Amino acid sequence: MSELALSGGLLLVLIVLWDAFETIILSRRVSRRARLARLFYVLTWTPWKTLVGRFRDKNRRENYLGFYGPLSILFLLVLWAAALIVGFALLHWGLGSRMRVPDGLSGFPADLYLSGTNFFTLGLGDITPASNAARALTVVEAGTGFGFLALVIGYLPVLYQAFSRRETNISLLDARAGSPPTAAELLRRNCQADDQAALEQLLHEWERSAAELLESQVSFPVVAFFRSQHDNQSWVGALTTVLDSCSLVIAGIEGAPLRAARLTFAMARHALVDMCAVFLLPIRPLPSDRLPPAEMSRLRQSLVSARVPLPEGEAVEKRLAELRGMYEPYANTLAAFLLMPLPAWVPPARARDNWQTTGFFRE
Numbered sequence: 001m002s003e004l005a006l007s008g009g010l011l012l013v014l015i016v017l018w019d020a021f022e023t024i025i026l027s028r029r030v031s032r033r034a035r036l037a038r039l040f041y042v043l044t045w046t047p048w049k050t051l052v053g054r055f056r057d058k059n060r061r062e063n064y065l066g067f068y069g070p071l072s073i074l075f076l077l078v079l080w081a082a083a084l085i086v087g088f089a090l091l092h093w094g095l096g097s098r099m100r101v102p103d104g105l106s107g108f109p110a111d112l113y114l115s116g117t118n119f120f121t122l123g124l125g126d127i128t129p130a131s132n133a134a135r136a137l138t139v140v141e142a143g144t145g146f147g148f149l150a151l152v153i154g155y156l157p158v159l160y161q162a163f164s165r166r167e168t169n170i171s172l173l174d175a176r177a178g179s180p181p182t183a184a185e186l187l188r189r190n191c192q193a194d195d196q197a198a199l200e201q202l203l204h205e206w207e208r209s210a211a212e213l214l215e216s217q218v219s220f221p222v223v224a225f226f227r228s229q230h231d232n233q234s235w236v237g238a239l240t241t242v243l244d245s246c247s248l249v250i251a252g253i254e255g256a257p258l259r260a261a262r263l264t265f266a267m268a269r270h271a272l273v274d275m276c277a278v279f280l281l282p283i284r285p286l287p288s289d290r291l292p293p294a295e296m297s298r299l300r301q302s303l304v305s306a307r308v309p310l311p312e313g314e315a316v317e318k319r320l321a322e323l324r325g326m327y328e329p330y331a332n333t334l335a336a337f338l339l340m341p342l343p344a345w346v347p348p349a350r351a352r353d354n355w356q357t358t359g360f361f362r363e
Contacts, residue, residue: 002094009090013144016083020148023076024155027219029278036083038280040076044068045225049339062231065339069225073159077152081119084148088141089115098131114138119145162216163226169209170228170238176202179354180232183244184299184346188306191256199249200257206242207264213239214271221278224338230354234340236272240331241343243268247323252316253308265323272330284333291324291345298346 019036048068055061092099092111099114105127114127118141129135177186191199213235217223228234242264249261276283291299303310310316335342 002096004094005090006094009087009094012083012087012090016080016087017144020080020151024151029218029274031277031280033280036079037076040079041072041222044072044075053339059231062227066227069222069227072225073156073222081148084141084144085112085115085119088119088137088144091137092129092134095131095133095137098134099127099129115141118142119148121145159220159223162220162223166209166213166216166223166235167228169206169212170233170235172205173238173241174233174354177241177245178347178351179230179357180237180343180347181241182344182347183241183248184302184306185351186241186245187248187253187303187308191253191306191308196255196257200260203242203246203257203260203264207260207267210239210242210264210267210271214267214274217271218274218278221275224275224279227340232354234338236331236334236338236340237343239268239272240327240335243272243327243331244324244343244345247320248303248310250323251320252311253303254311256308265327269327269330272327272334276330276333279334279337281333281337283329284336285329286332290328290342291320295345302346 015036022030022035023037045068049065052061052064055064089108089112092114093108099110105113110127114129116122117124117127118138121142129138173181173186176189177183178189186202187199190202224235246261246265246268249256249258250265300310331342334340
């Protein structure tokens, strides 16, 4: 039994430390399915979104979905810490529990208590190791606990910085593409027949924003679960809107910044595809066309009124369909997985931006 406890304890400690290394320190996508952190999110996110998805009130549903990201980090850290404490307790027990213990405490509970006080570096002194091997293991566990605490302290600010940068870019779309953002509104507000500088600048900014989002969320996938401040905004919706706009420009809007649209399209699509790979999601085709003939007609009318018409013709329709097929299945997969709805192509009538609906307090 002692050999089994030593082997099990060592294996558990190594698994947890390697999983924490891959999650917190390693800045590359881990494609391996057998991971403690991945198992944790698979077993918690699906029941959470299923339960919360039954709420009829949209605001309440979004609020509870927004709790998951921060709570999952806390519970994952607790899981790691508990597993390490149990692992080191098994090692102590496998070594024969050679320690001085107070009256009333013996066996594995004593090992577990010693492991807990060592890991959190409490130094109470009421239970002490009595052999060189137990003393060495105590030092190793205390160092592990101290290092684990340091990693957690450094990990959380990095996560929230990544989240803050992402949300800043999404919030900027409020005045530039509407709330929720749509491709028709983005082009109407930023693309003028005699001046394409505003649209070109916006596309350049979103090329960089998509690259930052890709880098941060591939390194720290938990950020993908963090939801935006407003219920009608999301990182999936923002990326899809930018891709919709780029597709229209590439398909044939005359005078629009074609090169900027192609570069931004490539980077934004890359972000969607890689995020599907990070979560190992099977690609789900759209249940229905996002741009049926009636919606296409509304889109054309909206672009005509904005003086940036989309040319007629089968070639344009075919090109637009090809471009949409390159990103819509991935956007739909992420939208279904994270419960973040995809945006429309044209805003509803009399739509108002978030900044216009924010209440003003008067004395």
